[in-house]
Amino acid sequence: MKVVKFGGSSLASGAQVEKVFHIVASDPERKIVVVSAPGKRYSDDIKVTDLLISCAEHYLNGEDASELVETIIGRYKSIADELNLSNNIIEKITDDLLSLLNGDKDNPASFIEAVKASGEDNNAKLIAAVFNHKGLETHYVSPKEAGLLVSNEPGNAQVLPESYERLYELKKQSGIIVFPGFFGYNTEGDVVTFSRSGSDITGSILANGIKADLYENFTDVDAVYAVNPNIVKNPKEIRELTYREMRELSYCGFSVFHDEALIPAFRAGIPVNVKNTNNPEAPGTLIMSARENINGPVVGIASDDKFCSIYVGKYMMNKEIGFGRKILLILEEFGLSFEHIPSGIDDITIIVRQNQMDEEIEKSIVKRIIDDLDADEVRVEHDLALIMLVGEGMRQKVGTAARASNALAAANINIEMINQGSSETSMMFGVKDAVEKKAVQALYEEFFAEVKVR
Ligand SMILES: Nc1ncnc2c1ncn2[C@@H]1O[C@H](COP(=O)(O)OP(=O)(O)O)[C@@H](O)[C@H]1O
Ligand SMILES: N[C@@H](CC(=O)OP(=O)(O)O)C(=O)O
Structure with a gap:
């Protein structure tokens, strides 16, 4: 039995939904279909999720949002019209959206969550209607009914372990199940969404829940490439990846598959196959526990920007028991998570995502480190x-490491820091944001031979 997830790009128009139908109908093992909200049809298009967020904000501010509502409904309607569906389903979607928008706003965060998640929810109803119209027995199943329980962290929900046993029951349902991605319910019964692009996470949770043989993740590229295709033209395709490799790559910018989506599949040992809705015959990329190493040392190069480093220097730091703990405690008090901690004998650098810290928080943290830890030097680099x-x-x-640093030196790029994970499956180079693309291109040329760079 397979769980199949289709991303927003695979559901952006009637023509795309038609492809999705054929993919599902062509393999009886494809039992559970997880869907995102309609995504971009062309590069400047706006995802339905973004339209919904904007719409919810207009309602909260008491501003007119009739044009936005019309555009959102229009997205579903154009799919229904292209596939000759009756207007009933569009009327239901319209009623659902309007009642949400005109509903309770006492808790603005919950209101935004519910409106945001309706993109997936209404699309699942629409896709189920399309499949039935085409003669395939299909049932829309809501995460509430299925028991997909999550923590109460809006925009960052985590699945609650008790969900898995309930989700196993989905196996008993006849026909195909269409399940909306991106959200679950907290124990109070309110909608809570995963982080953005989180339908990948729903697919993985369901795959674990029903103990699927395979989790297929359909998107708009033939494979996971060795580097972001927006940085290097026609990059090499990756055939096989381990869970750990994919997690490191998606954490650091391979947006094709959500990094948090690996854990549920990994825990149940379910392989993940990233495939192309526009070219389903292509084998795609298979992510699993172990792979034969037939390529060089590096399988992929990922990059992400907007980090900053907090450098703390103190003579004899290595002798001071608890120094690292005390710094991390200060960060914890300010609600900051850290990404990496490269260190020397008299200094330590803590890398954090920049969006966690405004100017005021930064000043307070620096002051606390100087005052509490008597540091000789504290510097924040953005x-x-x-x-x-x-x-x-x-x-x-x-x-x-030598090959990588030579390649960066030849491209005249200054390395701000180097860190190698203790698992020895990744090596991190910190550079200035402004030279990120140039650095990735230089490294790609070094490890993946002659390529034309963008
Ligand atoms: N290394 C990579 N390999 C493949 N695609 C990548 C990579 N890094 C970034 N991407 C981008 O991820 C996109 C697919 O992800 P996304 O837009 O979230 O798809 P979906 O709409 O199916 O959820 C690709 O079109 C591509 O631009
Ligand atoms: N629609 C949600 C969830 C999602 O996974 O979408 P997509 O599959 O289009 O990345 C978002 O835009 O964040």
Whole structure:
């Protein structure tokens, strides 16, 4: 039995939904279909989720949002019209959206969550109607009815473990199940969404819940590429990846698959196959526990920007028991999570995502570190990009760091910091945001030979 997830790009128009139908109908193992809200039809288009967020904000501010509502409904209607569906389903979607928008706003965060999630919810109803219209027995199942319980963290929900046993019951349902991605319910019965692009997470949770043989994640590219295709033209396709490699790559910018979506599939040992809705015959990329290492040391190069580093220097830091703990405690008090901690004998650098810290918080943290820890120097550096070289093969191969730093030096790029994960499957280079793309291109040329860069 397979769980199949279709992203917003695969459901953006009637023509795309038609492809989705054929993919599902062509394999009886494809039992559970997780859907996102309609996504972009062309590069400047706006995702339905973004339209909904904007619409909810207009309502909260008491502003007129009739044009936005019309555009959102229009997105569903154009799919229904292209596929000759009756207007009944569009009337239901319209009623649902309007009653949400005109409903309770006492808790603005909950209101936004419910409106945001309606993109997936209404699309699941629409897709189920399309499949039935085409003669395939299909049932829309709501996350509430199925028992997909999540923590109460709006925009960052985490699945509650008791969900899995309930979701197993879905196996008993006849026909195809269409299940909306991106959200679950807290124990109070309110909608809570995962982080953005979180329908990938729903698919993985369901795959774990029903103990699927395979989780297929359909998107708009033939495979996971060795580097972001928006940075390097026609990059090499990756055939196989381990869960750990994919997690490192998606955490650091491979937006094709959500990094949090790996954990449920990994825990149940379910392989994930990233495939293309526009070319379903292509094998795609298979993500699993172990793979044969037939390529070089590096399997992929990912990058992400908007990090900053907090440098703390103190003579004899290495002798001071509890120094690291005390710094992390200060960050914890300000609600900051950290990404990496490269250190020396007399200094330690803590890398955090920049959006967690405004100017005021930054000043307070620096002051606390100086006052409480009697540090000699505290410096915050902004606008850093992290570039991650990833590959299980690095463990056996000598000289990867040297090759990478030579390639960066040849491109005249200053390395701000280097960190190698203790698993030895990744190596991180910090550079200035402004040279991120150039650095990725230089590394790609070094490890993946002759390529034309964008
Ligand atoms: N390394 C990569 N390999 C493939 N695609 C990538 C990579 N890094 C970024 N992407 C981008 O991810 C996009 C697919 O993800 P997304 O837009 O979230 O799809 P969906 O709408 O199916 O959820 C691709 O079109 C591509 O631009
Ligand atoms: N629609 C949601 C969830 C999602 O997963 O979408 P997509 O599959 O289009 O990335 C978002 O835009 O965040």
